[in-house]
Amino acid sequence: xxxxxxxxxxxxxxxxxxxxxxxxxxxxxxxxxxxxxxxxxxxxxxxxxxxxxxxxxxxxxxxxxxxxxxxxxxxxxxxxxxxxxxxxxxxxxxxxxxxxxxxxxx
Amino acid sequence: xxxxxxxxxxxxxxxxxxxxxxxxxxxxxxxxxxxxxxxxxxxxxxxxxxxxxxxxxxxxxxxxxxxxxxxxxxxxxxxxxxxxxxxxxxxxxxxxxxxxxxxxxxxxxxxxxxxxxxxxxxxxxxxxxxxxxxxxxxxxxxxxxxxxxxxxxxxxxxxxxxxxxxxxxxxxxxxxxxxxxxxxxxxxxxxxxxxxxxxxxxxxxxxxxxxxxxxxxxxxxxxxxxxxxxxxxxxxxxxxxxxxxxxxxxxxxxxxxxxxxxxxxxxxxxxxxxxxxxxxxxxxxxxxxxxxxxxxxxxxxxxxxxxxxxxxxxxxxxxxxxxxxxxxxxxxxxxxxxxxxxxxxxxxxxxxxxxxxxxxxxxxxxxxxxxxxxxxxxxxxxxxxxxxxxxxxxxxxxxxxxxxxxxxxxxxxxxxxxxxxxxxxxxxxxxxxxxxxxxxxxxxxxxxxxxxxxxxxxxxxx
Numbered sequence: 001x002x003x004x005x006x007x008x009x010x011x012x013x014x015x016x017x018x019x020x021x022x023x024x025x026x027x028x029x030x031x032x033x034x035x036x037x038x039x040x041x042x043x044x045x046x047x048x049x050x051x052x053x054x055x056x057x058x059x060x061x062x063x064x065x066x067x068x069x070x071x072x073x074x075x076x077x078x079x080x081x082x083x084x085x086x087x088x089x090x091x092x093x094x095x096x097x098x099x100x101x102x103x104x105x106x
Numbered sequence: 107x108x109x110x111x112x113x114x115x116x117x118x119x120x121x122x123x124x125x126x127x128x129x130x131x132x133x134x135x136x137x138x139x140x141x142x143x144x145x146x147x148x149x150x151x152x153x154x155x156x157x158x159x160x161x162x163x164x165x166x167x168x169x170x171x172x173x174x175x176x177x178x179x180x181x182x183x184x185x186x187x188x189x190x191x192x193x194x195x196x197x198x199x200x201x202x203x204x205x206x207x208x209x210x211x212x213x214x215x216x217x218x219x220x221x222x223x224x225x226x227x228x229x230x231x232x233x234x235x236x237x238x239x240x241x242x243x244x245x246x247x248x249x250x251x252x253x254x255x256x257x258x259x260x261x262x263x264x265x266x267x268x269x270x271x272x273x274x275x276x277x278x279x280x281x282x283x284x285x286x287x288x289x290x291x292x293x294x295x296x297x298x299x300x301x302x303x304x305x306x307x308x309x310x311x312x313x314x315x316x317x318x319x320x321x322x323x324x325x326x327x328x329x330x331x332x333x334x335x336x337x338x339x340x341x342x343x344x345x346x347x348x349x350x351x352x353x354x355x356x357x358x359x360x361x362x363x364x365x366x367x368x369x370x371x372x373x374x375x376x377x378x379x380x381x382x383x384x385x386x387x388x389x390x391x392x393x394x395x396x397x398x399x400x401x402x403x404x405x406x407x408x409x410x411x412x413x414x415x416x417x418x419x420x421x422x423x424x425x426x427x428x429x430x431x432x433x434x435x436x437x438x439x440x441x442x443x444x445x446x447x448x449x450x451x452x453x454x455x456x457x458x459x460x461x462x463x464x465x466x467x468x469x470x471x472x473x474x475x476x477x478x479x480x481x482x483x484x485x486x487x488x489x490x491x492x493x494x495x496x497x498x499x500x501x502x503x504x505x506x507x508x509x510x511x512x513x514x515x516x517x518x519x520x521x522x523x524x525x526x527x528x529x530x531x532x533x534x535x536x537x538x539x540x541x542x543x544x545x546x547x548x549x550x551x552x553x554x555x556x557x558x559x560x561x562x563x564x565x566x567x568x
Contacts, residue, residue: 012131020135020137044177049182051182061185068238076481076557
């Protein structure tokens with residue numbers, strides 16, 4: 001009976017200490033998670049703000065307004081165009097046979 | 107009494123053991139609590155205050171451009187005003203559990219709350235072109251408001267839908283009642299002469315008109331209590347394409363006499379007027395087409411020329427796209443994957459092509475050259491209509507809706523577009539107000555596609 005009580009007491013102490021350790025660890029994890037969520041939230045907000053700032057310069061509406069204020073017009077309204085590159089690729093010169101060997105004597 | 111060190115009295119030993127056991131049980135407990143206190147930790151409250159911000163799906167353009175993003179608590183609209191009438195905005199949670207307050211944010215709230223994205227059919231570049239040119243035209247002509255709708259041929263995708271006045275959903279102070287109205291989808295207006303091709307199409311389709319007929323066209327005609335007049339000078343008889351070219355009200359009224367009111371009403375409903383748009387993604391309106399039994403004689407004549415009947419820009423664009431789609435009515439679509447009704451055949455391909463050819467003739471031969479887009483052919487029609495004031499119950503003198511509806515390229519249609527401005531103080535003719543707006547936006551569309559080959563002067567061959 002004495003041994004049994006001693007074992008239970010020891011087990012109780014061990015479990016109590018384990019519980020306390022887990023509690024502390026849990027608290028630390030909780031605080032870490034909380035701070036990470038806040039960080040994620042602020043990063044999302046920051047991303048949205050940065051995207052908005054970028055859009056104020058690069059969005060289709062901003063680009064369109066900038067182009068118009070800079071005196072640009074749609075290409076179709078320019079009226080005078082020149083095609084400076086060939087419309088089609090140059091035709092390759094066909095070989096006389098499928099295999100051609102050239103020997104150069106020096 | 108001194109205790110025996112080895113044994114002591116049994117009672118004392120018993121108490122000492124009890125004390126030891128108690129200490130062993132309590133001390134670690136206090137040690138643990140002390141540990142909490144020393145580390146300045148707090149016991150978590152329940153429920154734990156660690157809830158993440160409520161997620162909300164993004165709203166995207168079809169090319170992936172982000173139109174709305176962020177959790178409900180810090181929703182952002184990176185493109186600012188772009189398509190703001192369609193996207194809408196969200197705010198604090200409402201009694202019904204929604205966060206969305208307007209537009210797609212409202213109608214797709216459930217899906218957005220599930221964190222799923224909503225992909226629209228909008229093309230941001232074309233949307234930007236429509237919004238900028240609409241705003242410029244309204245400022246230039248000192249108009250009250252206006253709208254533009256652009257639909258892709260073959261798919262019914264809404265590529266652009268602009269309304270003015272506009273607002274930036276990021277800025278609360280810009281959300282005035284006038285600015286919030288999605289005029290492209292909701293504002294009902296009498297379209298005027300842009301309705302005429304539908305009566306011609308119905309007559310051709312029903313075999314009551316041949317394209318080569320000549321119709322009497324005096325300059326004025328009295329119907330019931332109202333006298334209808336033509337604006338442009340023309341011959342006393344007009345071929346069918348010339349009726350559209352001169353936009354002859356009188357000849358059109360003569361033509362409409364070939365329909366009973368019941369038949370004309372049925373045909374207009376057949377083209378979608380007065381009907382639900384079938385768009386589930388966003389609010390639309392049906393326009394107003396009174397039942398034929400309530401028509402007085404002048405109503406039938408008025409409706410023929412686009413008065414006493416109202417429509418929305420979206421509805422008119424969808425109806426015009428019948429001519430572009432070789433006679434098929436394809437329901438407009440704003441959100442990718444949206445369930446819509448199946449396309450239906452509204453006209454035969456021959457009739458659609460015949461009307462399209464007449465509309466090309468109208469643009470090419472009349473004063474509508476302002477609507478011509480360089481390097482592509484345009485099939486289109488202007489409309490100038492008086493504005494009915496609901497409050498006073500009469501038409502307002504000097505206030506007009508100036509519109510244009512068109513298709514391009516006419517020989518191989520890709521776009522159907524409707525534009526209109528209301529109450530311009532500077533300019534009263536559609537040909538000088540709406541047609542140039544159509545051209546300006548259309549030019550940007552064609553430039554966006556890339557220059558057509560017929561635009562290029564070929565020089566040099568290696």
